[in-house]
Amino acid sequence: MNKANENLREEIIRMSGVNPKKCMRCGKCSATCPAFDEMEYHPHQFVNMVESGDIEPLLNSDSLYKCLSCFACIERCPRSVEPAKLVEAVRLSVIRRQGENHLTANDIPALIDDEMPQQAIVSAFRKYTK
Template identity: 75%
Template sequence: MNKKDLLREEIIRRSGVNPKKCMKCGKCSGTCPAYEEMEFHPHQFASMIDSGDIEPLIASESVYKCLSCFACVERCPRGVEPAKLIEAVRLSVIREKGANRMTANDVPAMVDEETPQQLLVSAFRKYTK
């Protein structure tokens, strides 16, 4: 198995999602609140992962722009769960050595009166291994 296929297998195994179930209706991207922020949109994740075109996703900021709100998971008529695919790609990135998106040093700058602590906890969970 070549590297491309290995990566595809790994993403599918990690997410537990079968992108082949996608019927390309685009409801995920229609419902996505972070759509304008993302270079690649939820339906593209499903389609690009299925075709093994994963490198551009790994290199994209989109994996961090996804809010993990799971609206796409809730509304997908085929049960594809695009947010889980995005999560799996993000893990491929941050699990590399030194690839944490956020470190403890970044936290003080983010804390202010307004920021709920839960947000920092979620961010840590999402952006670091």
């Protein structure tokens, strides 16, 4: 693993508080994930790729914004690994860069429909912007 990847891995682990080494590769996170089909990289891959320092592909993947943050993977992981927290940490490390907000106020009108609760917009801002 090169130095840059190692630093990135340490940062993600520190931000998330997750220890990916606890994973026993059972795949229950991906088995339980309701957004599985939308994702390019699945929850179990997030854990494995962070552990091996292969984080670059995750940073550029749309999967970061497909996670619903439903925490089903956290709830059911037998090893208390908490994959959703890793996804969040990787997402934050992208969003926190300058100009990398995933959602701006200008995007909202186009997304709005009558059935969308206001709370969804608020939480989307929390999730996708600095």
